[in-house]
Amino acid sequence: MPAQYDIVIVGAGIMGVASAYHLKKNNPGIKVLVVERYGAAGQGNTGRSNAMFRNTFSSSDNQILSNSSIDFYTHVQEELKVDIGLQKIGYEWLMNEKQLSRSEPFLEGMEKNGVEITRHGKDDLRRLLPSMVTEFGSSSEAALMELPSVDGGVFGPKCGRLDPDKLVRFYAGEFIKAGGEFAFNTEARALVVGPSKRLGIEGEPLVWQDFKVEGVSARGAIDGIIRAETIVLAGGAWENELLEPIGIECHAKSKKRQLFSIQAEGRKLEGLLRSDGFNPQGLLPLVILPKSGVHFKPVSEENAFWVACEDEVNRPFIDLPEHDLDRYTAERKYYERSVYPILVSYFPEFKDSRVKAMWAGLYSYNTIDNLPFVFREKNLIVVGGDSGSGIMKGDSLGRVVNSLYREEGETTLYGGIPYRTSKLSFERRDVEREEWVI
Amino acid sequence: MPAQYDIVIVGAGIMGVASAYHLKKNNPGIKVLVVERYGAAGQGNTGRSNAMFRNTFSSSDNQILSNSSIDFYTHVQEELKVDIGLQKIGYEWLMNEKQLSRSEPFLEGMEKNGVEITRHGKDDLRRLLPSMVTEFGSSSEAALMELPSVDGGVFGPKCGRLDPDKLVRFYAGEFIKAGGEFAFNTEARALVVGPSKRLGIEGEPLVWQDFKVEGVSARGAIDGIIRAETIVLAGGAWENELLEPIGIECHAKSKKRQLFSIQAEGRKLEGLLRSDGFNPQGLLPLVILPKSGVHFKPVSEENAFWVACEDEVNRPFIDLPEHDLDRYTAERKYYERSVYPILVSYFPEFKDSRVKAMWAGLYSYNTIDNLPFVFREKNLIVVGGDSGSGIMKGDSLGRVVNSLYREEGETTLYGGIPYRTSKLSFERRDVEREEWVI
Incomplete structure (x- = not known):
């Protein structure tokens, strides 16, 4: 029989494990369970992502x-000497005059805020x-x-890549050491809603009753209902599947994104991979x-480039019930x-290059402002909508989840940075829309 | 073979026919077709609605x-002497002290703007x-x-009811008289996207190509693709079905709403129905x-009350593929x-009253601010998200659609009222969120 928990977290992607880590670390006495459909943490879209990070956003x-x-x-x-594959290799945006001048206000904003x-x-x-052909x-x-x-470029030196599996393993390991629990191969099928005070009437909660989320049907x-005082939903691209049946809107929709790994064969491509000076x-x-x-990044240990594309045009929002990731395959013809x-026009050394691997995952777009959300509805906390940049904000969002749980108005981010907890909610949302999207 | 039109409008509910009327009236030379799944106009959610109107909103x-x-x-x-069943019977909001004082700022705002x-x-x-029990x-x-x-009430005298079938018939009739066409029993299955300039390459539009909506697959x-220069989507609760496959967000989701018709049997209920002084x-x-x-309204010609309820609690957003309205039935047990x-506690004369009919329809909620949207994406114009108050704003929204088509920055609403056309778009949205929701 499933036990009663203080907190059940749905999803062991980056949002779930970062939340689990910060919740357990700051509330050591509580019983926390992370429920995950796959056999290990980070096996969903976190593990399929490009896992790049940047601090060069237009939104403060x-x-x-x-x-x-x-x-x-x-x-x-x-x-802490834990290898998470972090390499600050930088981002280089290439632009023509028009794009450069359109970007200038954003760049000045970054400089004003101390973003290098x-x-x-x-x-x-x-x-x-x-x-490069210019x-x-x-x-x-x-x-x-x-x-x-x-006509020019903008370089962000505090940007780069990391290994999402290693990062997720760090959070998950620390969470387990602190006494947290995982239930792998366990799929959250539904959020179970019940009345705040049960009266024994059929059909509760009725319209005139207060209600809460009693647990997760797994x-x-x-197998069965896992009950908890607080539910944290960190389901990424699948959140809508759990929220729509109880009529809660999170303003996120999902689209497929693809990655293509290109072998750096030959002197020219290897030379490009090892471009010095950056x-x-x-x-x-x-x-x-x-x-x-x-865009493309070097993966030196594989002697490869990973190539991707902004993929908005005529790309459907996914059908929610199709939650089997293997259905979302990469399309060779798309590449x-x-x-x-486009790639070969700017960098002719890619001519006749070989796709050695390709895969797809799901982006969870916040369709209002391209920023993540962390909000509370009754005893349910929802985190997500990271719009393809969840890993690079995961630690901060885990801290906001913890503050929301503790009902703290201010979150202290790593480095002692204060951040108002309600800023990422919808009811009191107060964020600058992101305009610098890849 | 379906012909080529200047405009194809999807949906002959209030939004579709009001748009058709204003488009054809203001652009008499163009060829306009309205495509409708049912056998006549207004047979979807327009015909199933409570068809009340009010001007008493908090949002200007x-x-x-x-x-x-x-x-x-x-x-x-x-x-014009066209009977559309319009009766300004008024709205009476009943409230306790706390609700009254919370409403006061909205009421003062209404008075300031001349809302009686x-x-x-x-x-x-x-x-x-x-x-009434108070x-x-x-x-x-x-x-x-x-x-x-x-503890008190607020009465809106410029509120009331109308007959949605008669209103829709007025718009549809005038549209036909002006040379507009309807295709009934024709379901729009998909929006067909193509490249702005066709190159003859397989898979167009490719990522680097401009694209447009070429027509509607019906x-x-x-049967087949109906091509048009401009597509107007006025699909109400079903808009997402056509927009999600091409990756366009309209920030609307649908929920079932129910109406229960209660026979005004006996002296007491008949007396309530014919309450004088309002x-x-x-x-x-x-x-x-x-x-x-x-809430409930008198339907004197049926000697009945129609009763409804704000229906948010634990009520799922609908599953998009289930577009057969007959699946959304009213639930006697819910009533x-x-x-x-609740009803009988305030008005004891409803004790043992009889539900003589009940039905359900779909509300299309704009989940951002409870206001409708009218926006343009390439050659596609989308109108909707009326959040249960589409009929009472239908004429104005039809005029905004026409202005968007004509690329006019200002719309002239009935009575010569100017309204900025872009206000209801998402890109340049500039509206006051609605707080006075039933």
Whole structure:
């Protein structure tokens, strides 16, 4: 028989484990269970993500949430000596004149808030990325695709990559050491709503009754209703499946995103991978091209590039009931027709390169402002809507969840940064909309 | 073979026919088709609604949109001499002290904007509604249900009811007279997206191509793709079904709402129905009780009351694929357990009254601010999210649709009222959130 918990957390992705860690650490006496559909933590969309991080956002809220999380992750790797694969290889945004001037107000905002950026002129870029095509002259193909020229770049040095499995394992391990519990291979099927005071009438809660979430109806390793005083929903792309049946809106919708791993075969591609001058690792940073958000990062240990694309155009929001991730497969033709033509136009060394692996996951978009949410409805706390940047804000969001649980108006983020707990709610939402989206 | 149209409108509910009317009237040369799943206009949720109207909103946007529409409907009935069943019987909100004082800022806002309201004190109410229970003393049932006392009321004289079928028939008839076309028994299955400039490449539109909505894929009386320069989506509760597959968010979700028709049998109930002192018709107004939004209106021609309830608690957002309205049936037990106990506590004459009919429809909630939206994405115009008050704003929204089509920054509402066309969009949304919800 499932026991009664103080807190049940649904989902062991980055949001779930970061929340679990901070809840258990700050409330050591409580009984906390994390329920997860897969056999281990981080096996859903967290493990399928590009796992990049940046502090270069236009929204000051995103700046604060990511900056503090990056500092915590750096602390974990450098001071706690836990390898989480963190490499500050940087982000390089490539733009034409028009894009540069449109970005200028955001860049000035970042500088004002202390977010480090470096502007690269054409000469810098010629030196740093000598093989890159910056002008297309009379190329009819480039004209057809309306490819912008590259007139400059913006570099973010406090951006980079980490290993999501290792990060999730750090949080999960610390949570278990502190006495927290996981129930793997256990799927949360529904949130169970009941009256605040049970009267023994059929059909409770009736319209005139107060209600709360009594627990989680689960299937798998645990079968039945797991009851808890507080439920934390950290279900990522699947949150709507649990919220819609009880009529709660979280303003998030999910879309498929794809990653393509390209082998760095040959001298030219290997040379690009090990582009010097950007970072101490002597690696290419994440490069964002000026068209359709096509971007690629070096994965030196695999001698590969991971290539992705901003994927909004005509891309359906997913059908909620289809929660089997294996249904969301990557499309080779999508790479060949939509991504590759852009990539090879700017970096001709990709010509005839080979896709050695590809996979897909789900982005959970907050469709209001592209910022995450953390809100409370009765005894239910919901965290999510991270719009593809959950890992880089995970630590901060876990702390906000803990403050919401403790009913603390102010959250202290890593580094002693104060952040108003209600800012990410919907009822008292007070955030700057994100405009600097990949 | 389906022809090419200038405009195809999806949906012949109030939004669709009001849009059709204003588009055709203001652009007489264009070819406009309205596609409708049912066999006639207004047979979906428009025909199943309570069809009440009010201008008493807290949001100045809602005040303007509804006030102007009510004036137009009054003009139709009184000056054009088309009977649309319009009766200004008024709304009477009953409240306790706490609710009254919470409402005061909204009421003052209404008065400031010229919205007529009358405050009723306890003595007024005793005179107007002598049978009403206003205090529950030591009743344990009232305590269990936490029923507020009635300490006062607010009356809106420019509120009332109309006949939605007759209103829809007016718009549809004028549209046909002007040369507009309907395709009934024709279901819009999908919006067809294509590239702005077709290149003949497989899989268009690719990520780097501009795209537009080429038409509507239909099934039924018309089978195939109906092409148009502009598509107007006025699908009410079903809009998400067409928007999600092309990845467009409209911030609307749907919930079932129910209506119960109670026979006014016996002297007491008939007396309540014909409560004098509120309106020239000598009828009870729509009465809103101070608990759970339970409200009822007189339907004198049926010698009945229609009873409804604010229906948010634990009520699921609907499953999009279930678009057969007949699946959404009214629940007798819901009335008996949730609605009736409240109703009979305030108006004991309902004791042992008989439900003679009941039905259900779908509310399309705008989950951001409870206000409707009218927005344009490429050549697609979307109108909806009326949150249960579409009929009372339908005329104004049809005019905004026309202005968006004509790319006019300012819409002239009935009565010469100017309204900024972009206010109801999402990109440049600029509306006061509605707080005065039933």
